[in-house]
Amino acid sequence: MKKVGAVRSVVCSILVLLLCVTSFTGCGKKNDAANSGGNETSVEPGKVDKNQIFKAEKIDGILAQGERxxxxxxIGDRIKAFVSTEEEKDRCISFKPDGSDVQTxxxxxxxxxxxxxxTFDKDGNLFLNCFYEHYNGAPTEESSDEASDAASATEEALPEVIDDSSKGGKAYIIKIDSSGKELFKxxxxxxxxxxxxxxxxxxEWTEKNGLVLCTPRGIETYDEKKGFNVILDEKALGGSYDGFGTLFKDSDDRLYYEGNGEFACCEVDFANKSLGEPLKGFEDSMYEFFRGADHNLYVxxxxxxFTYDSNQGKLEKILDYDYSNIGSGQWTTVGCAVALSDKEIIADVPLDYNSELNRLTKVDPKDVPDKTLITMSAMNMDMRVExxxxxxxxxxxxxxxEVTKHYDYQDDFNNDVVxxxxxxxxxxxGIYSDMYSDFGKCVDKGLFLDLTKEFEKGGAFGDIEMLPNIAEMMKTDDKYYSVIPSFAVxxxxxxxxxxxxxxxxxxxDCEEMAKSHNFEIDKAFGGMIKKDNLVAHEWKFNKNKYIDWENSKCDFDNQDFIEFLNFVNKFPVESDDYPKDGEAFMNPDFKYANGEALFRESPxxxxxxxxxxxxxxxxxxVTLIGYPSKDGENLSYIMPIAFAVNSKTANKEGACEFIRNLFDIREGQYNEVPYAGFPADKSRxxxxxxxxxKEFSGDSESDYFYFGDKIKKKPLSQEEVNGFKDFVIAIDTRYESDDEVGKIISEECASFFSGKKTAEEVAGLIQNRVSVYVNENS
Structure with missing residues (x-):
């Protein structure tokens, strides 16, 4: 089986994400459930409801790596699952609830x-919707029969794919029995x-009504003998119906439709060809449903x-992801699930960019240990930290x-400081990336703990040898008030x-090189670059020369910044490389692969x-040249993931233990989390x-990357690695984006870009305004 194209894969992923977002709109609103007659209770932050804790244990031998x-x-005494991979290598798996007797x-x-x-019927037969796209002829019955023979290891090719996307394609419903035999198509x-x-x-399949579908025509059934039959058309589903909806059934075989607007979680009345009243408890929130023993529905x-009684409209929470530490932090939810009881659930649990099959078992409340709570806040939470x-x-x-606060704005943090x-x-x-002066002010006010001694022998970080440039970036007044476990370049x-x-x-150099390749300067940088974006952001590569927060000084009225402005002014006001209405978006990185661009910003x-x-x-x-400068200095910067400890904390030991834990990366995690960051510990x-x-075996999805095609990674030479290492440890600039300084620069540069002022005049104006700002905020 082969993908028709990368774009389709992306679209599929986007649709799945949109459907997930739709299904979970408003989730987690505890008051909604309580107000709707459920037993959901509000728990004070820091307090753990021991009745909502489950233990997650991986079930080995079911899912292969990369499968979802x-x-x-x-079905009866077995669990059946249909699984797929990014390459659409599909299979059907059957196993006993204890994880034994796996058949596939x-x-x-x-x-x-x-x-x-x-979906599956009561006999374990699989109904599968699939489509073939843009063929110069439909697949023949002979070729599809041969291709669908599960016992055959050879897949027969279908007619050649053509590029004319206007010709539509073919879509099918296929029924496959428990042995893999195709029953009909x-x-x-x-x-x-x-x-x-x-x-x-x-x-969805129901015992009373057979196979039920959501299609552009509405809700309809399919029977092998009777064919398709529309039960509720678009009009019956409301004016907002656009072909999208969710179908789910409860343990009593009642089917529900979850859609837009007024039709949220309504029972499908087949006899009257209408929708019933919405389920109680979901008036303001939409959830995702699954079935199991002991209750009508699980949510x-x-x-x-939660468990849900559709007869009484009663919603009751039984498992809390955070209390139970289920998921990866980034994805505190579960995928497909089956409840063996309200105390045991088999679920597909997302972990970073992979997933694994888990058994979730309720923990006796008396066996849940009492722990000391360490509170934490963040502005831009990193996936690996979660x-x-x-x-x-x-x-x-x-x-x-427990992350008790997510700061949306700098003012939120400032209010807590006050x-x-x-x-x-x-x-x-987040403070580094928005206003580093606030970090310095916190240190001056004594709000952050001096962690210098913790880096000495016997201290919490005494066993860590930091990369020398990162260690310098952590210092304020020659003391460590922050810790950087990881970073990006x-x-x-x-x-x-x-x-x-x-x-x-x-x-x-950049202008001459662009000219020698017959490129306009913006095209040499990949296109899609406008001068206002450049001037507002790229000055940060050289910010060490422009702002000295420690000594409350700034220097924009100099030849270096003036030449920076003159260089930026050579870029267009608007880029003609952005796709116009109706045009497809093309990955701009293909320009570099095709030799159509020279300089690429590379994190x-x-x-x-x-x-x-x-x-x-x-x-x-490649050569890592940094951002250009007046004198040809290599301008690159470090973007840190950094932490500080409250000087008034009563839990210094626990806070330091957690931060120290961030240096310990489990094997393979850098493969699993693309944005994990480099470890700041020298040995790691x-x-x-x-x-x-090391040679990449090809056994794992992490051994490949996608760039048009699926490409297997090749190992780097020791010379390449050494060169990269030397480059990284030579960087002495830490990313410190100040929105206010960027705003001042953008505002004053507008008159230069329009030709009303010279670069020298604008540099002087910026110098005056930023000087006032720095003095007021130092």
Whole structure:
């Protein structure tokens, strides 16, 4: 089976995400459930409801790496699941609830098809919706029969894919029995396949009414003998119906439709061809549903799992994801699930960018240990940190981390500073990235704990040898008030052969090189770059020369900044590379691969992103030249993930223990989380670099990247790794974006770009305004 194209894969992913977002709109609103007659109770922050804690245990031997569960049901005394991968290698799995007696067969319908929605009937037969796209002829019965033979290891090719996307495609419903034998294959009517991808958007099987579908025509049934039959048309589903909806049934075989507007969670009345009253308890919130023993329905939201009695409209929370530490932090939810009882659930649990099959078992409240709460706040929460919080809470018997505040704006943090209402741990990356002067003011006010001694022998971080440049970035007044466990690197890159031996570029070098390649300057930088964006953001590469917060000084009225302004002024006001209405978006990185651009802004959060730059985007050796400057200095910066500890914390030991835990990355995590960041610990940083010199087996999805095609990574040479290491530890600039300074620069530069003022005049105005700002905020 082969993908028709990368764009379709992206669209599929977007649709799945949109459907998930729709299903979970308003989730976690505890008061909504309580007001609707449910037993949901509000728990005071920091307090753990021990009645809502489940233990997660991985069920080995079911899912292969990279597989995701599309649908899962309990059929008799077995659990059946249909699973797929990014490459659409599908299979059907059956196993006993204890995880034993695993039976499986490949679902090989044919090449060039996409499987979408599926469901099982009471006998365990699989109903699968799939589509073939843009063929010069429909698949023949002979080829599809051969291709669908699950016992055959060979997949027969279907007719050749053509590029004319206006010709639609073919969509099918296929029924496959428990042995993998295809029982029938029904082609959907032409009116449903104008876009075969959207021909069916939901599928459910009921004992009373058979197979039920959501299609562009509404809700309809399909029977092998009677064919398609529309039960509720678009009009009956309301004016907002656009072909999208969700179907689910309860343990009493009643079918419900979840859609837009007024029709939220309504029972489908087949006899009267209408929708019943909405289920009680979901007036203001929409959830996702699954079935199981002991209750009519089970309900998933973004904060836990509930039981639901559809007869009484009673919603009761039984599992809290955070209390139970289920998920990765980024994805505190579960995927497909089956409830064996209200005390045991089999569920597909997302972990970073993978998932695993877990058994969730209720923990006796008396066996839940009391832990000391460590509170934490953040402005821009990093994905790996969220995962590390979950890992820490799962394994630490003494402390529990709870993120009590997510700052949306700098003012939110400033208000807490004024009130003194700071948590034990403050993720200060957000402060660095918005207004570093506030960090200095916090230190001056004594709000952050001096952690210098913790880096000495016997201290919490005494066993950590920091990269020297990162250690310097953590200092304020030669003391450590923050800790940086990981970081990203931001620079500019170009082909090594184009750099001609240079390791950095002056403005003049860039202009001459662009001219030698017959590029306009903006095209040399990949297009899609406007002068207002450049002037507001790229000055940060050289911000060390412009602002000295420690000494309350700034220097914009100099030749370096003036030449920066003159360089930026050569870029257009608007880029003509942005797609116009109706035009498809093309990945701008293809321009670098095709030699149509020279200089690329390149962030690296691990060695995989560096490998992709070399082997995919440029398909050649690269030189990391940094942003250009007046004198050709290599301007690159470090973007840290940093933490501080409240000086008034009563839990210094626990706070430091958690931050120390952030240095310990489990094996393979840098593969699993693309934005994990480089470790700031010297030995771990070197180990991460060394990993990239090893041969990639090809057994894992992390051994590949996608750039047009699926590309297997090649190991880097020791020389390449050493060069990258030397480059990183030479960077002495920490990312500190000040929105107010950027605003001042943008405002004053408008008159320069319009020709009303010279660069020298504007530099002087910026100098005056920023000086006042720095003095007022230092």
């Amino acid at each position: 569960i599309v649908c899962m049901e309990c 067969f490949d679902v090989a319908i044919g090449e060039d098809y996409h499987s979408q929605y599926c 029904a082609e959907l009517p032409e009116e449903l396949t104008e876009d075969p991808f959207l021909s069916i958007t939901a599928m 998933k939201s973004f904060d836990g799992i 995962s590390q919080i979950m890992d820490f809470n799962r394994t630490n018997d003494k402390y529990r981390i 009130s003194g209402d700071l948590p034990d741990i403050i993720m200060v990356s 931001v620079t500019y890159a170009m082909r090594e052969q184009d750099a001609g031996g240079k390791t950095s570029m002056s403005y003049k 690296f959060s691990n060695m995989d992103s560096y490998i992709e730059l070399k082997q995919g985007i440029f398909k050649d050796n 940083f070197e180990a991460e670099l060394e990993r990239s010199t």
